[in-house]
Amino acid sequence: xxxxxxxxxxxxxxxVRDGSTVLVAGFGAVGVADNLLDALHEQGARELTIVAxxxxxxxxxxxxxxxxxxxxxxxxxxxxxxxxxxxxxxxRANSLELELVPQGTISERxxxxxxxxxxxxxxxxxxxxxxxxxxxxxxxxxxxxxxKPLKGDVALIKANKADRWGNLTYIKSARNFNPVMAMAAELxxxxxxQVVELGELDPEAVVTPSIFVDRVVVVGANx
Amino acid sequence: MIPLTxxxxxxxxxxxxxxxxxxxxxxxxxxxxxxxxxxxxxxIFHSENGILGMGPKPEPGKEDPYMVDAGKNLTTLVxxxxxxxxxxxxxxxxxxxxxxxxxxxxxxxxKGDLANWTTEDPAFPPGVGGAMDLAVGAKAIRVIMxxxxxxxxxxxxxxxxxxxxxxxCVKRIYTNxxxxxxxxxxxxxxxxxxxxxxxxxxxxxxxxxxxxxxxxVLAPPEAPEAxxx
Numbered sequence: 001x002x003x004x005x006x007x008x009x010x011x012x013x014x015x016v017r018d019g020s021t022v023l024v025a026g027f028g029a030v031g032v033a034d035n036l037l038d039a040l041h042e043q044g045a046r047e048l049t050i051v052a053x054x055x056x057x058x059x060x061x062x063x064x065x066x067x068x069x070x071x072x073x074x075x076x077x078x079x080x081x082x083x084x085x086x087x088x089x090x091x092r093a094n095s096l097e098l099e100l101v102p103q104g105t106i107s108e109r110x111x112x113x114x115x116x117x118x119x120x121x122x123x124x125x126x127x128x129x130x131x132x133x134x135x136x137x138x139x140x141x142x143x144x145x146x147x148k149p150l151k152g153d154v155a156l157i158k159a160n161k162a163d164r165w166g167n168l169t170y171i172k173s174a175r176n177f178n179p180v181m182a183m184a185a186e187l188x189x190x191x192x193x194q195v196v197e198l199g200e201l202d203p204e205a206v207v208t209p210s211i212f213v214d215r216v217v218v219v220g221a222n223x
Numbered sequence: 224m225i226p227l228t229x230x231x232x233x234x235x236x237x238x239x240x241x242x243x244x245x246x247x248x249x250x251x252x253x254x255x256x257x258x259x260x261x262x263x264x265x266x267i268f269h270s271e272n273g274i275l276g277m278g279p280k281p282e283p284g285k286e287d288p289y290m291v292d293a294g295k296n297l298t299t300l301v302x303x304x305x306x307x308x309x310x311x312x313x314x315x316x317x318x319x320x321x322x323x324x325x326x327x328x329x330x331x332x333x334k335g336d337l338a339n340w341t342t343e344d345p346a347f348p349p350g351v352g353g354a355m356d357l358a359v360g361a362k363a364i365r366v367i368m369x370x371x372x373x374x375x376x377x378x379x380x381x382x383x384x385x386x387x388x389x390x391x392c393v394k395r396i397y398t399n400x401x402x403x404x405x406x407x408x409x410x411x412x413x414x415x416x417x418x419x420x421x422x423x424x425x426x427x428x429x430x431x432x433x434x435x436x437x438x439x440v441l442a443p444p445e446a447p448e449a450x451x452x
Contacts, residue, residue, distance in 0.1 A: 027272040027309075028295035030288070053309075055348075078352035081295065091348050100349055103271060104313030104356035111310040123359045124317060129386045130351060172289035172306055176272050179308040207308070 004166040005195055005216045009039035012189045012217040016045045016154050019072075023110065023152035023181040024052040024062055028081055031174035033158040033191045035219040037061040040156070047072045051110070051152060053103060053177060055079035055087035066090050075150070077103035100130060105147055107180050113149035114183035114212075122147050152185030159208070162192045163199075166213030167206045175207065182212045193220040224418040226399035227443060232367050234259040234447035235414075236325055236397045239365070240266045244322040245315075247271070247357060249339075250294045251327040252367045258449035267303075269321060271353040273312045276304020293353065316353065317360040324361035326354075328368045328393075330383040333430035335393040335405040337366065338385035358389035370398035371427050379403070379410070380429045400424060402441060409433055414441035 006012050013036055016022070022040070026032030041064050048071050055074055056062030063086035065071055074096060079087050090096045101109070102124050112120055121144035125131035135146040157178050159168040168190060170178060182188050195218055227235070233255035240246055240260055247269045248254050257279065260266045268277040271293045278299035281287065285299075292298040307315075315321060330338040340354040358364060372378055379396065396403045401424055402414040413435045415424060421434045 028291060030272075030291050030295075078350040079348045080350040088348070098348055100351055102351050102355040103309075103353040104317050107309040107313055108317075122317070124355045124389075127387065127390045128355065130355065170306075172287065172300070173270075173272050173274055173291055174289045175306050175308055177309045180310045 003164045004210075004213060005164055005218070007217070009035050009191065009217050009219065010042065012036060012191070012215050013039045013043050013154075015187075016040060016043060018045055019047045020045060020153040021049040021051065021151065023155040023185050024050055025155070025157055025176065025178040025181045027053050027173070027176040029057055031158050031170070031176045031178055032061060033156040034061040035191050036156040036189055036217075037065060041065055041068060041070070046070050049073040049075065051075045051106065051150065053077055053106070054081040055084050057082040057084065059086060063087070066096065069095065071096050073097040073099065075099040075101060075106065077101055077106055102130065106150070107177060109147055109150035110152070110180050110184035112147075113151040114180070117149060119146055119148045121145065150184065152181065154187045154189060155181040155185035157182050157188060157190040159190050159192045161194050161196050161201060162190060162213070162216045163196055163201055163210075165198060165210035166190070166216055167201050167210045168192070168208035168213065169201060169205060170207055179208050182208045187215075188213050189215045189217075191217050191219045194218065224416060226370075227416065227441070230255060230259075230447055230449075231443040232397055232399055234443045235402065235441065236365065236367050237261070239395070240264070240323060242266070245269055245275075245320065246323045246325065247316065247321050247361065249324070249326040249357065253325040253327055254292075254294070256325055256367075259447050260450070262450065269312070269315060270298070271312055271316065271357070273307045273309060274298070274300065274304065275307060275315070276301045278304070313353070313356050316356045319360055319362060321361040323363045323365060324357045325365050325367060326357060328366045328378070329385050330378050330380055331366055331368070331393050331396055331405075332380055332383050333405075333410060335391045336383050337364075337388045337393050338383040340388045341386055343386065354388050358392045363394055364392045365395040365397065366393050367397045370400040375427075377427055377429045400427070403432070404435070411435040412438055414439050416441050
């Protein structure tokens with residue numbers, strides 16, 4: 001019998017290696033797997049590359065990993081969001097590297113890896129500072145830059161409901177990066193509010209199909 | 224001569240949003256435009272974080288922590304609205320599916336180059352968010368901004384001094400003094416506030432301005448009435 005549910009968040013993040021690229025879903029503080037981020041902090045992996053839209057809040061979740069010196073590099077579109085003091089301190093101390101990527105380019109680079117493609121040409125950032133050094137091509141008279149796929153070793157996903165196969169649903173705008181990141185990592189780990197019986201999720205409403213999911217852990221009570 | 228308020232600038236831009244349009248509003252003054260869509264006109268607002276059919280800010284007591292807009296402020300969903308994931312939200316932006324992208328700006332050039340993502344302040348990390356995506360994809364890219372800087376310096380320039388967000392993308396500029404169209408023949412003033420002259424406006428604008436033959440007086444209501452979108 002397939003059962004992807006694990007008992008604890010520690011089980012969920014077991015085996016994450018030093019130097020891993022970790023896809024951290026969420027937009028601001030919405031749709032972020034904070035419990036898995038805390039578990040990763042406990043687990044102890046170092047030299048992490050984090051892919052996220054923002055750079056963490058306060059001193060929990062991603063910000064806590066940064067404060068503890070576990071993060072070597074952040075790939076994000078907008079680090080200046082909410083209370084990003086943890087990131088700012090590390091950035092000013094030059095203890096982490098920032099790769100700034102337009103928001104749509106980050107999500108598409110991950111989708112591209114998930115789709116088994118070798119990259120894509122995009123008009124976004126062409127002719128700007130963020131496009132400097134990239135391969136360019138004029139397509140239908142418009143300048144494009146080449147973007148490579150972006151792959152995660154592990155994705156930390158926040159969903160609402162799962163079944164034992166790992167089919168997922170989300171709540172409203174907390175969906176954001178979660179479905180794309182769930183598809184783009186070697187190991188996809190999900191914290192959910194609730195696990196329901198197989199067959200209970202409306203098949204028309206499943207957003208992330210189980211094929212992309214490896215581990216599920218129940219953390220909350222937002223039923 | 225009284226320059227327009229932020230609300231009046233947003234009101235003016237909202238009058239140009241056509242019935243049935245899918246529209247993304249940038250952070251700042253553009254966000255205000257949602258409240259000034261003329262009564263009886265249905266416009267559908269898109270938010271980069273995966274909301275199509277975004278409504279006004281929630282009434283007190285009806286806040287939902289799972290509903291945030293691009294600025295991470297609490298928002299709502301209108302009837303008919305739906306959610307998509309990030310790659311699809313940006314597919315809509317980049318792929319030309321939005322009718323209008325209404326953006327804030329630091330500077331716009333004569334050719335429609337846009338600078339709105341960084342002032343290169345060395346004390347802070349840069350952030351680009353969805354700015355570059357929003358500046359390339361929509362069918363019409365329009366800017367709302369104050370005509371001059373706080374020091375009175377022109378913000379419509381021969382060439383932008385801040386790093387570009389995208390080249391040649393802006394088609395219309397709404398300022399607190401005028402409405403200006405960016406065309407291959409140059410900048411055409413289509414509206415000016417009462418008492419403004421082309422000569423006076425030119426002293427506040429670096430590139431050469433042309434007065435459109437059909438130009439009109441820019442006179443929004445004194446205090447535009449905000450409606451729930």
